[in-house]
Amino acid sequence: MANIVILGAGLGGVIMAYEIKDQLGLHDTVTVVTKDPIYHFVPSNPWVAVKWRTRESVQIDLAPVFERRGINYRPVPATRLDPDNNRIELADGSSVSYDVLIIATGPELAFDEIEGLGPDGYTASICHVDHASKAADAFEAFCSKPGPIVVGAVQGASCFGPAYEFTFILDTELRRRKIRDQVPMTFITPEPYVGHLGLDGVGDTKGLLEAEMRQHHIKFITNSRVARVEPGKIIVEEIADDGAVKKTSELPFGYSMLIPGFRGIAPLRGIDGLVNPRGFVLIDKHQRNPKYRNVFAVGVCVAIPPTGPTPVPCGVPKTGFMIESMVTATAHNIRQMLDGQQPTHQATWNAVCLADFGDSGVAFVAQPQLPPRNVNWSASGVWVHNAKIAFEKYFMRKMSRGESEPFYEKAMLDILGIGKLKKTEQSEVG
Secondary structure, eight states: OOEEEEEOOSHHHHHHHHHHHHHSOTTOEEEEEOSOSEEEOGGGHHHHTTTSSOGGGGEEEHHHHHHHHTOEEEOSOEEEEETTTTEEEETTSOEEEOSEEEEOOOOEEOGGGSTTOSTTTTSBOOSSHHHHHHHHHHHHHHHTSOOOEEEEEOTTOOOOHHHHHHHHHHHHHHHHTTOGGGOOEEEEOSSSSTTOTTTTOSTTHHHHHHHHHHHTTEEEEOSEEEEEEETTEEEEEEEOTTSOEEEEEEEEOSEEEEEOOEEOOTTTTTOTTTBOTTSOBOOOTTSBOSSSTTEEEOGGGBOOOOSSOOSSOOOOOOOHHHHHHHHHHHHHHHHHHHTTOOOOOOBOOOEEEEEEOSSOEEEEEEESSSSSOSEEEEEESHHHHHHHHHHHHHHHHHHHHTOSOOHHHHHHHHHHTOOSBOOOHHHHHO
């Protein structure tokens, strides 16, 4: 009998629980440990922040779903991981032991690294539904007294898509309210160019996004580093290619949302051989930690090197489909390990993204996520907005039913040639 524990219940953790459950035997157990008993569909947070969605409409109570699937559930925050003794210590004083651990915690949001940043400072956030709800209230107050808006991401961020989405969603909402003409908008980013996305671009994302910015009268500053945030003012340094500060600006704002840098969660940080200096989990090509061989990791918590040096640090995003490919590879590899075999499955890490702009959008596919690629495609249009709405409804239904990949989803992905597992000789044999 194997005791499998999943730490975290976001996108990666919940899908991991469903998929590993399907791989295990009758007497094996799956336990999910998480600080948040309610699942929130993070891609909908930009809509929550302008009240196009309520938080209730994008959340799922996991307890009854897990009970129906026969998955044990511990909605208690972890305080310390002890990988040498295969144990997780919890905030209520108890602990959970495991035979195999899957870390799927997502990141910790490093607002504290920049003075004045974040919901406890002077800028809004859409990284969590709590933040998005607070951002919605701040936006309503702003609309009664319009002024400049600054949106974007700070140095060390690794999730740029939502920043672009929210910029254009704000633009759409302001136009609907007939006050866009009163709101100068500026987009700031550590990316070396608009549309880099931490991926060195995908297709013509540079041209598409720059054109959208100009068409919507949104100024942008790349290679930017936020020094600090003060009430109504962001101090931004523009960095030259050699790393020197070439210009410092004070950007006034009446409303601002900035994506923070990410780091690993506190219970993992500092564990030698498990995480890198930033606290992200070290994995091999089979999602397995090189030192602790019964520990796997999926999602935003994993350590991925950047695409290359940039004047300002830019992380690599871990998109939804990329995470799902990690989950599938991990589930198959754990099954092999429990059968006494060596893991052979590798995730494709394909990036498939729908970025909604309120009344249009940009879609891209990168196979694999990092260049050089076999597929490098991007497109824009109203269809992206409609596709994002459809995907939200489909994914929420899938999660609430306790399914990881219905057969019709797999069939559609096969038709499109978008796979979750690399076609290697070993994986085909395994």
